[in-house]
Amino acid sequence: MPVPLRAITVFHAVARAGSITRAAEELGVTPSAVSQQIQTLEVGLGTALIGKVGRTIVLTEAGERYFEMIGGGIDQIMEATQRIQGFRTVTTLTVRATPSLSTKWLLPRLAGFIDAHPDIELRLDGTNEPTAFQKESVDLEIRHGTGGWPGLYAEGLVEESFRPVCAPALAASGSLAPDDLPRHRLIHSVKSQVQWAHWFKLAGVTPAARWRRLLFDRSHMAIDAAARGFGIALESDLMMGGDLQAGRLVCPVETPPRVTLVTQWVTCPPDHLRHRKVRVFLDWIRQERDAWAGERARIV
The missing domain is CATH 3.40.190.10 (Periplasmic binding protein-like II)
Known part of the structure; x- marks a missing residue:
């Protein structure tokens, strides 16, 4: 039996969204209408395309293969339609x-x-x-x-480069040796992949068992705290490049250990x-x- 093009595009929307409900919202129809189109397509193809694991829908092996085969064509049709419409569709x-x-x-x-x-x-x-x-x-x-x-x-x-930074009013650029840092309050980004203990090891510094700390779970908060003079942070130049260029932050260590990471x-x-x-x-x-x-x- 011929398979309606509408059923094919509905399946594509469901597979892309990973949800019948979200696909229905995108298409402006009800979830039951989407389910009916999927059933029509499955009958026409003679195989199941979508199954359920709990409340989550998953593509069957046939569904995954079919989605992969039609995806490029559907995308080209949508793009061609937008071009004819003068890109009025957002x-x-x-x-x-x-x-x-x-x-x-x-x-x-x-x-x-x-x-x-x-x-x-x-x-x-x-x-x-x-x-x-x-x-x-x-x-x-x-x-x-x-x-x-x-x-x-x-x-x-x-590839990012990690270095100590602080407000210039706290310490001028290049004015401190690595073993001077433990005497200052150190700002920690607790989710960062580069921590102070690792930096001190590379710098050949053995800090005291306890030092003054200020901890944040977001790098942008640690960077802003350092720019406000709260202490010295260990951060990525990817995140703080704008603050360094604007002069809100400086590296107080003249030759810090090189720490790079993606x-x-x-x-x-x-x-x-x-x-x-x-x-x-x-x-x-x-x-x-x-x-x-x-x-x-x-x-x-």
């Missing part, structure tokens, strides 16, 4: 990133992306919670971690890379990353 791109990266690095640069892509409505979701892509309507995540998440495309954003990763399911909105955002963030890396040599 496409929403949802990007999830940590609050610190969102505030300190992404937000100051977003104007360029927004101006270059007026057809894309950007939603920036600032949270540390990792995305469950099968359950959430998130297109792309910039995830804090060590990389290597099974089943996800992961691209390191940039902690931010652009991630998504591989099939999301087919979507034009994801590809253009990836191209943009790579350009911004490269431009920032070129400027980094001038950060004092």
Whole structure:
């Protein structure tokens, strides 16, 4: 029996959203209407495409293969339709990133992306919670971690350099030796992959068993606290580059140990890379990353 094109596009929406309810909202119909279209498609194809695990829907093996085969074609149809309409249709791109990266690095640069892509409505979701892509309507995540998440495309954003920083009123640039630091209040980003104990070991310093501490669970708060003169923070130049360039922060150690690490990763399911909105955002963030890396040599 012929399979209605409407049923195929409804299945594509459900598979992409990972939810019948969310797909129904996107399509402007009821969940029961979506379920009926899926049933029509399954009867026409002679195989089950969607199953349930508890309250969560999952694609069957046949459903995954079918979604993979039709995905590119449906995306091309949608893009062609938008071009004929003069891009009057707004496409929403949802990007999830940590609050610190969102505030300190992404937000100051977003104007360029927004101006270059007026057809894309950007939603920036600032949270540390990792995305469950099968359950959430998130297109792309910039995830804090060590990389290597099974089943996800992961691209390191940039190699970061970690160094001590403080307000210039607390200590001038290059005015302290590494073993001077334990005498000051040290600001800790408790979720950072680079901690003071590791830095002191690299610097050949054995601090006292106890020292004055101020702890934050967000890097942007630790950076702002250091800029206000509360103490000395150990932070990434990716997060605090703007504060260093503006002179709100300086590195009080003349030759600090070199500590470099990739902690931010652009991630998504591989099939999301087919979507034009994801590809253009990836191209943009790579350009911004490269431009920032070129400027980094001038950060004092």
